[in-house]
Amino acid sequence: MVELDYGSPWYQTLPEWHIVIGMVLILVWSVMLFRLFFIRKAVFPDSIKRSERILASLVKLLFYVLVSTLLITGYLITTASGQSTELFGWLKIPAVSRFSASQIDTMGWLHQYASYVLMVLVIIHVLGALKHHFIDRDETLKRMT
Amino acid sequence: MKPLFFLLLLMALPVSADQYVIDTKGSHAFVQFKISHLGFSWLYGRFDDFSGSFTYDESDPAKASIEMTVQTNSINSNHTARDKHLRSDDFLNVAVNPTATFKSSAFTPSENGHGRMTGQLTLNGVTQDISFDVQFIGAGKDPWGGERRGYEATTELKLADYNIKKSVDGAFEKLWLTVSVEGIKQ
Numbered sequence: 001m002v003e004l005d006y007g008s009p010w011y012q013t014l015p016e017w018h019i020v021i022g023m024v025l026i027l028v029w030s031v032m033l034f035r036l037f038f039i040r041k042a043v044f045p046d047s048i049k050r051s052e053r054i055l056a057s058l059v060k061l062l063f064y065v066l067v068s069t070l071l072i073t074g075y076l077i078t079t080a081s082g083q084s085t086e087l088f089g090w091l092k093i094p095a096v097s098r099f100s101a102s103q104i105d106t107m108g109w110l111h112q113y114a115s116y117v118l119m120v121l122v123i124i125h126v127l128g129a130l131k132h133h134f135i136d137r138d139e140t141l142k143r144m145t
Numbered sequence: 146m147k148p149l150f151f152l153l154l155l156m157a158l159p160v161s162a163d164q165y166v167i168d169t170k171g172s173h174a175f176v177q178f179k180i181s182h183l184g185f186s187w188l189y190g191r192f193d194d195f196s197g198s199f200t201y202d203e204s205d206p207a208k209a210s211i212e213m214t215v216q217t218n219s220i221n222s223n224h225t226a227r228d229k230h231l232r233s234d235d236f237l238n239v240a241v242n243p244t245a246t247f248k249s250s251a252f253t254p255s256e257n258g259h260g261r262m263t264g265q266l267t268l269n270g271v272t273q274d275i276s277f278d279v280q281f282i283g284a285g286k287d288p289w290g291g292e293r294r295g296y297e298a299t300t301e302l303k304l305a306d307y308n309i310k311k312s313v314d315g316a317f318e319k320l321w322l323t324v325s326v327e328g329i330k331q
């Protein structure tokens with residue numbers, strides 16, 4: 001969205017899809033968070049080192065924090081005018097509050113940089129999974145299925 | 146005795162220009178602009194937060210002066226997402242340049258209280274000489290025991306002259322600025 005130019009043919013449609021996907025993600029993510037209360041804590045296999053366990057737990061927590069931040073700020077920016085936002089001419093997203101210019105800009109900054117950090121973590125996460133599978137040859141990747 | 150002394154001192158001073166504070170509290174002042182939307186229509190917007198004052202001496206109108214400061218993050222084009230874009234470094238870069246200012250340097254009176262106000266406009270961190278066409282609207286006693294005086298000033302400016310990044314060359318980058326003020330005599 002950062003590079004989407006005013007003259008682009010996507011300028012009108014892409015932001016709407018961005019918001020719709022975000023809204024769907026909020027619903028899915030709510031279920032994910034709700035599940036946290038019922039799911040039993042994952043047990044690390046014995047082959048995983050102590051340092052790796054700490055790192056894995058920390059990154060997992062970061063994933064939860066970052067995705068939650070993205071979804072909350074995204075929703076609040078979308079509805080920052082204090083009025084419900086209409087998508088495709090019929091889908092209405094209700095607003096909870098109205099925000100000032102500087103609050104909107106701060107949330108915009110958070111939304112942008114939280115997504116950058118998240119993307120870096122996703123890449124490292126994928127590389128880590130591949131490392132466990134092909135270099136360490138352990139069960140880490142298979143356990144995810 | 147002291148108050149009397151100051152009173153005498155004030156009376157002894159030469160008659161100076163009257164000072165007027167722009168009535169932003171009662172919102173009888175506006176910083177309004179319009180710019181072309183791709184040549185299809187006019188896009189109107191305004192700044193909601195600003196302040197300023199002017200001086201006017203009826204016996205010497207050429208000495209009139211004005212100073213104004215506009216908080217750039219108060220830009221309002223009645224569209225939350227567009228306003229966010231206008232505050233970004235594509236346009237006003239309000240994080241770096243939170244204020245725009247105008248400081249007059251000379252006033253050339255014409256008939257009926259109208260005239261031309263020249264001065265320096267600082268916008269987006271760039272200072273340029275600019276001149277406003279000033280229309281005198283009215284002056285006199287208000288119903289609440291004060292005295293007021295009002296003007297409307299208009300000018301045109303090019304976004305590129307103020308290093309505004311997203312300005313497109315050509316017909317659509319000229320902005321019409323209208324500053325409408327009502328001053329309360331101090």
